[in-house]
Amino acid sequence: MKNIRWGLVFYSFLGIAALVGLTVLMGLINRKDGSQVCKSLKVNVEGKETFIDQQDISKMVNNQFGTIVGKQLQQIKYQEIEEAIKKLPYVSSAVIHTDMDGTVTVSVKQREVILRVINSDGREFYVDTKGHKIPVTLKYVPHVLVANGKIRESYTKALEPIETETVKDLVKIVNHVTGNDLWENQIVQIYVNDQNDIELIPRVGKELLxxxxxxxxxxxxxxxxxxxxxxxxxxxxxxxxxxxxxxxxQIICERREGWYMDSLQMKINMKN
Structure with a gap:
């Protein structure tokens, strides 16, 4: 009896008891999860755009998958709901999780658009930060630059990537001037003329750039x-x-009266 290490025995017994208790607790939790019903559906929509809102997502989920509230948690098709939400053209990502109290939370992140394009056929679409085409909606009009004119980029379906060099150049321009105080404030529109040259329409002044x-x-x-x-x-x-x-x-300035060309040859010192 003297050689028995009672401290080790005590801690071993304590560890076994804790393990058994944890197993029992997990079993109770699993049984509760199996019978737990959804008490509420919570939707969080992230992003600076407002193409969609909480009501849009809740309505879509209930219409396609039946009323969520009151349904057992184990019967809810979480992965299918996530995939359905991700198919919406204005959604970048969607994640669903549940709480112990029966709340089902849907977290949705919206796509961010940077440019509105009106092609030569009059079709309109947005371009997002990933270079995908997003459909125009009357529900929300984001404050982004508009490009029109001789733009031959077609639009057949949502989320297709941009293809023409013209629109890729337009996106480069938008990304370049974003964050620049002068050009963000001065450029109000972008136009592609009949010579396929890109023109910037300024806020101050009547000349085309x-x-x-x-x-x-x-x-x-x-x-x-x-x-x-x-x-x-x-x-x-x-x-x-x-x-x-x-x-x-060069900076070539075309006078407004007539077509007299006033060409100003200028040597640009990049350091100045």
Missing amino acids: VIGSADSLDYKLKRLEMYYKNILPKVGTEAYAKVNVKYGG
């Missing part, structure tokens, strides 16, 4: 900044119909 494509975009925008800082204050907002920085090393 021709940049051609999204190549060397930073260099082109810096030349436009030089126009606003060094030329516009001298000639005023009525002097030119177009300001073209499509070609390197």
Whole structure:
């Protein structure tokens, strides 16, 4: 008896008792989960857009899968509901989980759009941050740039990727000017003319800003900044119909009266 390590025996017994208690508790929980019913359906919609709301998701779930509240938790088809929600064109992701009190929570994240496109056929769609086409809805109109004109990008179904170089260039422009105080405030629309050149329509001034494509975009925008800082204050907002920085090393200003071309050859010092 003296050689028995009572401390070890005590702790071993305590560990076995705890294990048995945990097993019994898990069994009770599993039995409770099996008979537990959904007491409430909670929907959280994340994202700055408001294409969809809690009522839209709740209505869709109840219409496609029957009324959730009052149904046993084990009978709810969680994975199928998640997949159905993910198929909505405005949804980026969806996750469902349940609480011990019987609350089923649906967490939905919306897609973020950055551009509204009106193609040459008059079809409209949004482009999201992943480069997918999102359908236009009358329920919500996000505050994003609109691009129109000679845009040959087709639209047949939601979530198809953008294909043409023109729209890819438009997306590059939007991403480039986002966060820039000057250009976010100054550019109100983007237009693709008959020569397939991209034009920026400014908020202040009546001249069109021709940049051609999204190549060397930073260099082109810096030349436009030089126009606003060094030329516009001298000639005023009525002097030119177009300001073209499509070609390197130049700022070509087209006078509003007639078609006289006033070409200003400028050497750009990138350090200045």
